[in-house]
Amino acid sequence: MQYLIAVSIAALFLAGLSPSLRAASEKCHIGDASRCLTTPGCHWDYNKRGCYEGQAPKQDACAAHEDPNICNTNKTLNCGWNEEAKKCQTKSG
Numbered sequence: 001m002q003y004l005i006a007v008s009i010a011a012l013f014l015a016g017l018s019p020s021l022r023a024a025s026e027k028c029h030i031g032d033a034s035r036c037l038t039t040p041g042c043h044w045d046y047n048k049r050g051c052y053e054g055q056a057p058k059q060d061a062c063a064a065h066e067d068p069n070i071c072n073t074n075k076t077l078n079c080g081w082n083e084e085a086k087k088c089q090t091k092s093g
Helices: 002-025 033-038 068-073
Strands: 042-045 050-053 079-082 087-090
Touching: 033 042, 033 050, 068 079, 068 087
Parallel strands: none
Antiparallel strands: 042 050, 079 087
16 A cells, blocks of 8 residues: 555656656747747747747848838838839848
8 A cells, every 4th residue: 555655656746747857848839929939049930820949030120011102111121112022121222
């Protein structure tokens, strides 16, 4: 009977320990964008809707504008509408 109790306690201890060990290797496996962004070494990918390890890929700041009129009036970021690509991009030069 004592052996069964000791085995049960050991099993519960190991079961409680395994999520913390797994969390160390999968620290960016988070489904919440705000928690992901506050975790060092993780970034949130809005297109894939997930948290990934490492730095976020560089993105053109003007790409957020989807309307040509808004894009062309943004002088702060030096944005311009690209007709061929049908998207807003930072003007070169």
